[in-house]
Amino acid sequence: MVHNRVVATLQGAMAGVILAVTPLVAFAGGDAELGRKLYWEGIGADGMPVHGKTQGDVPVSGAQFSCVNCHRPSGFGTSEGGNYVPPIIGPVLYEKRTPNRNRMFKELYQEVQPPGFWARVRQPRIRPAYDQPLLARALKEGLDAAGRPLDPIMPRYELSKDDVSNLDAFLKTLSAEISQGVGETEIHLATIIGPDADPDEKKAILDTMNLFTTWMNKDTEGDTSKPTFSPRYRSEFIKAYRYWNLHVWELEGPPETWRAQLEAKYAEQPVFATVGGLVPGPWDEIGKFCDDKRLPCILPNTELPTPGEGRYGYSVFFNRGLPLEAEVLAMYLADSETVPNQIVQIRAAGPSGERPANALSDAVAMMMENTDVQTVTYEDADSLRAALAKHADAEVLVVWPDDPEAAVDALADINPPSKMIVLPSATKDEAAAGLSKDLIDRTLVVWPYDKPDSYHPRKYRIRAWMHTRRLNVTHPRLQLQTYYALTMMQYGLLHAINDFHRDYLMEIIEHEAENELNPGTHPELGLGPGQRFASKGAFIAKLAPEERVGYRVISDWIVP
Missing domain, CATH: 1.10.760 (Cytochrome Bc1 Complex; Chain D, domain 2)
Structure with a gap:
């Protein structure tokens, strides 16, 4: 009884101290x-x-x-x-x-x-x-x-x-519950494949992802089967381990139908995040879906990311795609010894032509006020050839195609005498193989990737990982980018431990992106808080079929 009275007295005294230090204030809900x-x-x-x-x-x-x-x-x-x-x-x-x-x-x-x-x-x-x-x-x-x-x-x-x-x-609501897509023993991830994805590129990406997932799950199995193998280190994180369950979400039809398809796939099995993937068309509908679901969509392979800066959006990209290439081209021309008086850009009717053409027009208007930009839209191969023939003598001739192979064929047939012809990065291989030497000497490509002779130690470790596991490396850049995206997911989950919250994953990826994980595809990869484009610039390159890679960089790294 005496003990109880002493405890009660001390509790009352402490309560009095707290009340004295913290005045009582009436707080409404x-x-x-x-x-x-x-x-x-x-x-x-x-x-x-x-x-x-x-x-x-x-x-x-x-x-x-x-x-x-x-x-x-x-x-x-x-x-x-x-x-x-x-x-x-x-x-x-x-x-x-x-x-x-x-x-x-x-x-x-x-x-x-x-x-x-x-x-x-x-x-x-x-x-x-x-x-x-x-x-x-x-x-x-x-x-x-x-x-x-x-x-x-x-x-x-x-x-x-x-x-x-x-x-x-x-x-009280902030990160109060773990996000969807996480079970007691597994975590569900998805990768998105667009309807126009090249079959060989798709196979290369999925082979890489399946191999990585298998490797991760074998590692998880090994660690969780021996829960006391490492006192006071990994054994403390056993509850955080999850087997990866990778779902392939293949889309069909035009972009305006993608949202309904994604909703159906998500309803069937919610995923914690999407990673990698291949979407040649615009990312807009997918991006809206990701933002509305607050679903991280990590580093897809696409040339048409969601327009804008994407601050705090849920899609993270390697770069801004074709609009970035257009702005880099404008900066290169503006800094040339002789600034062109005329630029003619011939663009496809769809987003792959419209968006870079608009970006180039806007950038030239800001940087080269005395340069005239004429934009010509084509609908098919015949109208492309007609446009190239009509503007064959343009001082600078830029082509933004929706089909690289068809555009190169048209250029080879028309052989325009323009002093400078500029093509986007996606046409590099077709142009180096399909254009005459005369055209090659006058053709530039915008190259938003790293130089072929650059040194990235991790690139060699990744290639060794792929070769020792007998992965057929048919599309090196796409497969290295896919590996990097998977690594971001791996490190994000590693650091999150068992705090499976999507916003937290995004923040860890922002923090980790610039660490020594670059697979050698870009000079630098990094993200700041809220940033959604890991690489910020591009080179200008000349076609060089005699080189092993088919091109030679002729500019510094240009960041608009």
Whole structure:
């Protein structure tokens, strides 16, 4: 009885201390949608940007220092530039904190960071669970739930009670449940194949993906069959292991029918993400599906990614495709010793002609105000030949075809005397094999990939991996890009441990993309927060059939 009275007295005293430190404030139930707006845009309940100070006295406001910039869309935080940003998802924030080495494994052991960073991450910083008053104190005064000061980089905000209630309601929903497509023992992934995919390219990609998946599953089987084989390392992550189940989603018909097909396939078996794939046509309908489902679509092989910058979209691409090639060409011409007075571009009627032609016209208008651009659209092979014949003497003749082989055949037949002929990268092989020497000497291609003689150590390791497993490497670039996409998925899941949240996967891929994983297809591959194009530029190359690769780079790497 005496013991019980002592405990009760101590509990009452502690409650009094907490009440004295944290004044009681009446918090109403919040609006999670308004909380999302505050988290993403820094907009308060009154519709105005919120204000605060960071590093003691540096004023910030609105989206300038909104929560998402540091704590990320998933709420799992990040590590960057020697700063550690902890997770603030509901299941972490509203429970007492105890050390969790697994969740911080990447930061603790797999990153190069300064000593101060590691010292901070290794601090246990045990604390009680947050509630609305403690959350308000953290946001306004910079004190955590245990009363310790937060990092000075964390802003101290001027927030109303409604702001705190709204943010509290939103944080309780943030990454609260694991994403669809994940079971107790397996994770479902898909790859998307467009209806116009070349059969040989499709086979090369799927062979690579199936081999990689088999290898991953054998590795998983080996580790999980011996759960105590590695004390205090892999054995601690046994619950995070999942067998990969790869689904091939083959689309049929025109793009406007793809959405319904994707919905049906997803309804039959939800997947955690899509990876790789081959879609010659526009990605738009697939991209909308991915965004609406909040489904990561990782590094498909396509020349027509979703237009725009794709900030925080759910599709991640190698580059911007044909519009990028058009902008690089404009920069190359604008920086030439003799800027052309006239450019004639002959384009196919579909998106593969329209989008790069529009991009070239816009770029030339910005960079070469005295250059005239004439755009001619063709519908079929006959109208292409007619357009080439009519504009054969153009100073610069650019062709944006929908069928590379047909375009090269037409050029070979017409043999236009234009001083400079420019073709997109997809025509390189056909042009090197099908054009006369005279045409080859006057033809350039835009090349958004790396030089053939560049050195990437990982490329040799990947090729060795492929050869030792008897993978037939018939399309090296496509297969290397596919391997890279699979590696991004592998590393993303490795670092996520058992936090199977799609937004978190996207953030890990952003973080990992620039590490030493480049398979040698591009000079550099990297992503920043919210970025969705890993490679940003291209070369200009001359056709060179005498070279093993059929071309020779003649420019620096050009980034629009």
